Amino acid sequence: MRTTEHAVIIAGGGPAGMMLAAELALARVDVAVVERRPDHVLVGSRAGGLHARSIELLDQRGVVDRFLAVGQVAQAAMLATTVLDMSDFPTRHPYSLGIWQNEIERIMSAWVAELPVQVYYGSEVTGLTQDDAGVDVELSGGGTLRAQYLVGCDGGRSVVRKAAGIAFPGWEATMSNLIAEVQTTEPPELGVRHDATGVHGLGRLEYEIVDGEVVYKDEGPVRVMLTEQQIGSGEATLDDLKDGLKRVYGTDFGIHSPTWISRFTDATRQAASYRAGRVLLAGDAAHVHYPAGGQGLSLGVGDAVNLGWKLAQVVRGTAPDSLLDTYHDERHPVGARALQHTMAQAALQKRDDRMRSLVDLVSELARMDEPRRRVAGIVSGLDIHYDLGEGHPLLGRRMPDLDLVTADGGAVRVFELLHGARPVVLNLGEPGRLDVAPWSDRVQLVDATYAGEWELPVLGVVAAPAAVVIRPDGHVAWVEDGDGGGAGLPEALTTWFGPPTPV
Missing domain, CATH: 3.40.30.120 (Glutaredoxin)
Incomplete structure (x- = not known):
């Protein structure tokens, strides 16, 4: 069978993969996405939210209104118990956008469908072999694709990263959480609880932000998140979720009919290199962390926008291959700082007597203007500064939308x-x-x-x-x-x- 060739192949059609595909297509590069799902319908809400810099990136491409029409604008960034109000930041988007990942992917896939991007649905990358001229990409089912470059956007268990021999050092899990979408027979206790174990919460999928407060709809699926007493392993079950609810709330609220149930931990890892020859990594394939602060999805979108134009120029022959080294140089420090921040956020979620003292102190500091601006700049991605040398403060920073x-x-x-x-x-x-x-x-x-x-x-x-x-x-x-x-x-x-x- 003749091998199909593309300039760039992206493994994984999540938000990072689709954003990268759009960037390459806009630059007139032949790009294909290999996506294991049969379509871009994501079952369940999964992650939720975009931070301010990601909203700006979508604004830079002229598609931000598609997301704003669906999402909920809110001041959602927090440190300990303090909301980091960034409404005074000099940007057209001084807020977070509450929008579930399935909606983000639906909008992105519709945008990508308008561009010259080929998507191989129902297939996965299972291996690779690279040489001086390109990469042979092995697919589930026995097919093969050939590309000048391969980008792994295939998640924290990335096959691409492992096949490329890129190390994934970091920190092992210290806690685990259950998360699910379910139906209930009893009215759930909506809101967030903290205890010595960690954070727990129940909320409706359908909600509005009114005067800065979350107002849930009266009906519909319930989103559950629980911190487990001990680090769990294996597939999460409905019984695991029921046991956890009874421990925290004294009842399981009659949960049933789960749309999905999952388990995640605070294991934190970052690829030692974002590049190995003609193989590159972006999104969760390059970094995994606890979801506190909601930076994961946005971090992957930022990776894609940094990499896309560089890879396009190298493929088109207008810039040397060495330009791709700047991708690691610029994005690895950004990822490392995000991981550091999420580890701190995870620690602050535990509220035993000793930790509560630290939470109270950090919360008080976060209410002060200078700490608020600094931390909100990190969480929002608006203070990202690539080291492009000495000079004017603008050098290496995002350009204001004047x-x-x-x-x-x-x-x-x-x-x-x-x-x-x-x-x-x-x-x-x-x-x-x-x-x-x-x-x-x-x-x-x-x-x-x-x-x-x-x-x-x-x-x-x-x-x-x-x-x-x-x-x-x-x-x-x-x-x-x-x-x-x-x-x-x-x-x-x-x-x-x-x-x-x-x-």
């Missing part, structure tokens, strides 16, 4: 300029003074003005630049202070988008 006036008098938002996932040279000085002609096949030049202050989350107001280079992921790769005549611009464009094309 309201610009272009040289011809038109109005445009910065994020609108990124809808096509192309880099932007934004000139805020004299129109026509910057020359990007040798990169015009890859980079768009925009002459514009901006009248307001430049403000970044956590950092505050920064000096207004004369020009910036905005990467497709929305991060700033070059800043010109004052009218420097574009000094350093050719070097920055070559570094990130490849050598110039003769004009």
Whole structure:
């Protein structure tokens, strides 16, 4: 049987895999997704929520309204018992979005279906062999695909990661939780409880946020989450869930007819490298952690947007293969910090007498303005700073979504300029003074003005630049202070988008 070839194959069609597929398709790269499910219908709600930076990333691609139409806007980030209100952050989206993973995947799959992406449903990657020119991808059922690059987005038990020989060091589990969607015959005690074991909660799948408070619908499935007294193993059962409810609440509320039941732990691991030759990792294949703070899904989306444009340029031959090394260099520290934060959050969920003292102290600190901004910046992803060298505070940070006036008098938002996932040279000085002609096949030049202050989350107001280079992921790769005549611009464009094309 003849092997089918693609430029890039993605193992796994979850949020990270679909976001990466969309990024590559927007960059006109032949991409295929291998997804074990027969379609993109996810049974049950699973994870829920997107943080502010992920919402911005979707805004950068022009699809955020699809998610906002379904989700619930809320101040949901917490540290100990304190809600980290970020409504004063300088962003169009200073909030979290409550939206279940099955809805996220439904919307993403509809978006990907509009793009030139091939999805191999009902199949799994079972092995790989890579050489200097590409990767042979073995599929369940005996088929084989060939790609220049393979990206493992196939979860915490990633077959791709293991087959590529990438180590997955970290910390073993210290606790486990049961989570499920069920029906009840008795009215459930809705809300959250903490005890010496950990956190427990019951809530309806259908809810609204009213004046910052969760208001549940009167009917429908109930979502249950329990911390187990001892670390569990194996498949979770309905009897496990009933026993846990009786221990915590004194009743099991007559639970029955589960849509799904699962068990997860606070085991925390991160891939030693996000790349092994022509194999790369993103999402849970690269990092697993306790879901406190709701950063997991958003972390994977961030991986995909960082990797997508880099991989596209390498595949298309406009940038060297070494550009892919910057993916690990930039995203591994972001993942490591998220893991550190979730481990701290997990510890703060236990409320014995000694831990309650720490929780009270941390909660008091989190109500202070400076700690609130710092921690909210971490949880929201808005303070991510890639180390791109010394210079202006904007360098390596996400570009603010400014309201610009272009040289011809038109109005445009910065994020609108990124809808096509192309880099932007934004000139805020004299129109026509910057020359990007040798990169015009890859980079768009925009002459514009901006009248307001430049403000970044956590950092505050920064000096207004004369020009910036905005990467497709929305991060700033070059800043010109004052009218420097574009000094350093050719070097920055070559570094990130490849050598110039003769004009």
